[in-house]
Amino acid sequence: MSSSEFPEYVAQNVANWTRANAEYTDARAAESWAQDEITWGIWRIPESELRVLPELEGRDVVELGCGTAYFSAWMAKRGARPVGIDPTPAQLATARRMQRETRIEFPLIEAVGEDVPFPDASFDIVHSEYGASIWADPYKWIPEAARLLRPSGWLVFMCNSTLSMLCMDMEGVKEELQRPQRGLHRLDWSDTDEVVFHIGHGDWITLLRASGFEIVRLVELFAPENAQTHGYYNYVTPDWGRRWPAEEIWVARKRG
Numbered sequence: 498m499s500s501s502e503f504p505e506y507v508a509q510n511v512a513n514w515t516r517a518n519a520e521y522t523d524a525r526a527a528e529s530w531a532q533d534e535i536t537w538g539i540w541r542i543p544e545s546e547l548r549v550l551p552e553l554e555g556r557d558v559v560e561l562g563c564g565t566a567y568f569s570a571w572m573a574k575r576g577a578r579p580v581g582i583d584p585t586p587a588q589l590a591t592a593r594r595m596q597r598e599t600r601i602e603f604p605l606i607e608a609v610g611e612d613v614p615f616p617d618a619s620f621d622i623v624h625s626e627y628g629a630s631i632w633a634d635p636y637k638w639i640p641e642a643a644r645l646l647r648p649s650g651w652l653v654f655m656c657n658s659t660l661s662m663l664c665m666d667m668e669g670v671k672e673e674l675q676r677p678q679r680g681l682h683r684l685d686w687s688d689t690d691e692v693v694f695h696i697g698h699g700d701w702i703t704l705l706r707a708s709g710f711e712i713v714r715l716v717e718l719f720a721p722e723n724a725q726t727h728g729y730y731n732y733v734t735p736d737w738g739r740r741w742p743a744e745e746i747w748v749a750r751k752r753g
């Protein structure tokens with residue numbers, strides 16, 4: 498699939514990520530790539546605490562929506578063989594610059610999570626951290642993840658929690674519900690012209706199982722007592738995040 502054939506909502510999101518790259522992701526890439534510890538989400542919770550990732554050493558990993566590819570770099574440092582997939586050329590350009598600077602190198606491909614140019618059963622792990630996991634239609638990218646995985650392969654992805662999406666408006670996450678859960682799927686943010694995808698837990702379970710996965714864990718992330726907001730990601734306060742999970746990580750395994 499060439500970029501002209503991407504789903505219709507992708508062009509808007511690529512325009513937004515091109516802008517975000519100029520505003521902050523390019524500037525933050527060096528710090529993220531330099532980090533040795535794997536951390537998760539806005540509260541930067543260490544992987545050593547959560548233990549959600551399977552063994553990485555020697556594993557073929559594809560990151561769907563890799564952005565500046567710092568998470569793939571963290572996995573490469575642990576012996577994985579990552580491939581980064583992303584539709585935004587500016588994000589991939591930053592990732593390539595970081596590869597030259599760090600000499601941590603792996604393939605980076607301009608594509609969407611809904612249609613990945615690799616044969617069936619190419620990978621041991623499909624990963625997404627706020628990539629395809631929120632920017633791609635789950636009814637397309639989850640079956641695509643299943644296709645890409647070898648039998649017993651792992652799917653690990655992070656997204657905003659369902660509850661936070663029900664409470665989110667353009668200003669941030671509120672304490673009151675802002676939208677119904679019934680019909681939750683595609684959200685068009687009119688102010689920013691972004692299109693994101695979120696579904697409820699029951700729908701996730703149905704979709705994952707229908708796509709050939711067994712669900713291993715759903716990890717709901719609360720803010721630690723000493724949590725602080727980190728720069729751009731201030732749409733949820735530590736006070737909210739200590740009481741409700743703002744983010745969640747799904748771990749599923751393709752049936753063998």
Ligand SMILES: C[S@@+](CC[C@H](N)C(=O)[O-])C[C@H]1O[C@@H](n2cnc3c(N)ncnc32)[C@H](O)[C@@H]1O
Binds near residue numbers: 507562565569625626
């Ligand atoms: C928050 S960033 C990803 C962060 C990433 N974990 C990193 O290491 O930088 C979101 C990325 O999703 C990408 N994206 C947008 N639409 C996508 C789609 N349909 N499939 C895959 N990725 C998409 C954007 O281009 C953007 O680079």
